[in-house]
Amino acid sequence: MTSLEISSSASTRRRNCCYSPLVEDSAFESSRKDMDEVEEKSKEVINVTTEKLPVDEVPQLVISALCGAVSLFVGTTRNNFEGEKVISLEYEAYLPMAENEVKKICSDIRQKWPVKHIAVFHGLGLVPGSEANIISAVSSAHRAASLEAVSYATDTLKAKVPIWKEEIYEESSSWKGNIECFGASNNEPLSF
Amino acid sequence: MTSLEISSSASTRRRNCCYSPLVEDSAFESSRKDMDEVEEKSKEVINVTTEKLPVDEVPQLVISALCGAVSLFVGTTRNNFEGEKVISLEYEAYLPMAENEVKKICSDIRQKWPVKHIAVFHGLGLVPGSEANIISAVSSAHRAASLEAVSYATDTLKAKVPIWKEEIYEESSSWKGNIECFGASNNEPLSF
Numbered sequence: 001m002t003s004l005e006i007s008s009s010a011s012t013r014r015r016n017c018c019y020s021p022l023v024e025d026s027a028f029e030s031s032r033k034d035m036d037e038v039e040e041k042s043k044e045v046i047n048v049t050t051e052k053l054p055v056d057e058v059p060q061l062v063i064s065a066l067c068g069a070v071s072l073f074v075g076t077t078r079n080n081f082e083g084e085k086v087i088s089l090e091y092e093a094y095l096p097m098a099e100n101e102v103k104k105i106c107s108d109i110r111q112k113w114p115v116k117h118i119a120v121f122h123g124l125g126l127v128p129g130s131e132a133n134i135i136s137a138v139s140s141a142h143r144a145a146s147l148e149a150v151s152y153a154t155d156t157l158k159a160k161v162p163i164w165k166e167e168i169y170e171e172s173s174s175w176k177g178n179i180e181c182f183g184a185s186n187n188e189p190l191s192f
Numbered sequence: 193m194t195s196l197e198i199s200s201s202a203s204t205r206r207r208n209c210c211y212s213p214l215v216e217d218s219a220f221e222s223s224r225k226d227m228d229e230v231e232e233k234s235k236e237v238i239n240v241t242t243e244k245l246p247v248d249e250v251p252q253l254v255i256s257a258l259c260g261a262v263s264l265f266v267g268t269t270r271n272n273f274e275g276e277k278v279i280s281l282e283y284e285a286y287l288p289m290a291e292n293e294v295k296k297i298c299s300d301i302r303q304k305w306p307v308k309h310i311a312v313f314h315g316l317g318l319v320p321g322s323e324a325n326i327i328s329a330v331s332s333a334h335r336a337a338s339l340e341a342v343s344y345a346t347d348t349l350k351a352k353v354p355i356w357k358e359e360i361y362e363e364s365s366s367w368k369g370n371i372e373c374f375g376a377s378n379n380e381p382l383s384f
Contacts, residue, residue, distance in 0.1 A: 059247045076262060
């Protein structure tokens with residue numbers, strides 16, 4: 001089973017991950033003098049995965065000795081949508097395109113803000129209630145850059161990354177795309 | 193030793209905590225129908241403490257089945273300030289006033305945004321490099337509220353809460369207050 005194969009069974013909770021996190025060093029240009037003898041390289045951790053997202057571990061992925069700020073956003077599956085009880089969400093993506101769009105978001109962030117490390121996770125497959133379906137995290141020397149970058153990352157993930165979701169209710173389900181993605185007008189936005 | 197007694201020794205890493213987290217239910221007025229049979233009460237977790245801040249645990253404190261969004265800010269001790277190598281930071285607070293100001297921030301947030309749970313942690317005593325000295329976390333149904341509330345919480349903590357810090361360099365140290373707090377003009381701002 002590849003990471004593109006999404007189970008259509010609502011009874012299947014999550015599959016084992018077959019997609020390793022993409023960790024890349026970045027040619028981060030710091031305007032500050034590095035206080036460490038060994039330069040701490042900037043990194044990007046990108047993971048679009050069927051594994052349960054590691055909410056508790058993500059802050060440590062981006063904390064840097066050079067930085068005073070880490071900002072984090074976690075999208076979680078909420079148990080309701082327009083008065084209906086939601087049991088879980090199921091996400092499906094065209095993985096190569098999704099990865100490329102996330103990489104582009106990381107590149108855009110580095111153009112706009114002096115940030116150090118970036119982590120972006122998106123869940124695929126079934127994501128039950130209260131569980132994370134998206135995480136974006138950024139570290140920076142001062143807080144404004146990481147706060148703005150995380151907000152931008154989340155907005156842009158929603159607008160640009162080709163990921164669809166199915167809301168699974170108690171007795172029915174509904175597939176939804178991203179209203180901003182591909183200019184579709186009849187799709188509803190992701191709810192995080 | 194009370195929680196107001198701050199060690200002046202840079203060799204003392206952190207003291208045992210003698211201040212329990214303040215967890216309060218809030219009269220959160222939700223405009224949405226609660227999907228759960230049992231109402232999930234809104235809560236506030238406030239902790240100004242000499243214990244190591246639980247970065248990895250805070251997201252779970254605010255995640256709610258009713259919400260699709262959690263935003264988090266973590267201020268960390270960075271290893272440099274204006275070209276000097278910083279070994280650690282030491283924070284001192286007038287605890288009753290600090291607690292009251294944090295409670296007021298939580299109350300203000302609920303006036304401004306429809307949020308569910310709020311957690312605010314601030315470290316006291318020595319905080320070594322790369323360790324968290326502040327955490328603010330908020331959950332909400334949709335992302336804009338929690339992102340804006342976390343930014344507001346962090347800005348307002350800096351502006352209003354009477355906490356001072358000492359930057360401990362390799363061969364010297366420097367006490368600093370909050371430039372916005374009490375209208376002091378000769379103090380430098382906290383660096384997160």
